[in-house]
Amino acid sequence: MAGNAMASRVENDRVLVLERVFDAPRDLVFKMFKEAEHLRHWWGPRGWEVTFCEVDFRPGGVWHYCFKCMDPNQGDFYGMESWGKGVYKEIAEPEMFVYTDYFSDAEGNANEAMPSTDITMEFVDLGGGRTKLISRSEYVSAETLKTVMDMGMLQGITETWDRLEERLYEVN
């Protein structure tokens, strides 16, 4: 299995779009997102294990999850738990669903200080048992973060700072 490469791009300056083709029929790929017993197997990032996962897959329903870092090579993250909460906004099985992703605590309270993200997952049937998954993430609650991203992902800040240093040395 060589693996299909992920494509990514930014739309409208603040929507992060990720695309990936899977060699599996659409119904099956969709099922991986709506059933907790499946999510447990793959939702954790590399080195992180899903230790809690509850799904109420309907509009307004809550998806509450936790993953824990099991990889000693990840330094400070090792042993750290990260709780997240999704609230489903719209479901059109098996074509797409939309949810808002929050940082949360173990009780499922959203952390309002951190930005929430509106995520749309779209499943495109490519035929021949292949499915294209398109994920669109839009940062919604932190106006700031949008602005930060609009600023061009902050490239160039360091250069500006370096130029300043030079200038000040010249002045002194």
Add this chain to the structure above:
Amino acid sequence: MSGTNSSIELATLSALAEPNRMAIVELLRDGPLTVGDIAERLGLRQPQASKHLKVLSDNGMVKVTADANRRYYSLRPEPFQALNRWVDSFRRVMEDRFDNLERYLQELQDKDRSKPES
């Protein structure tokens, strides 16, 4: 999402939530300025500009460098780099997940194929 919500990023986000402070950061991207320059360009009174600069400075986003008789405000890159990493971490997390999902789907389908028809 990943467990990267360190305090520096929270401080950065909350300090930038005020529009004048965001405007100051945008101005400073082009180079260092004095409080007088900043007040003038944003149409603020100088004490107001000083107040916002103090918040930004308390949050480690701005630093002051004194030249003979002038004080220049400039951006410190660290908090912005931290924010940038945070945004980027989201992309990497999703990529990890999709890699896992691909493997998992493969396993499921292989298992299915080796199972006798029921």
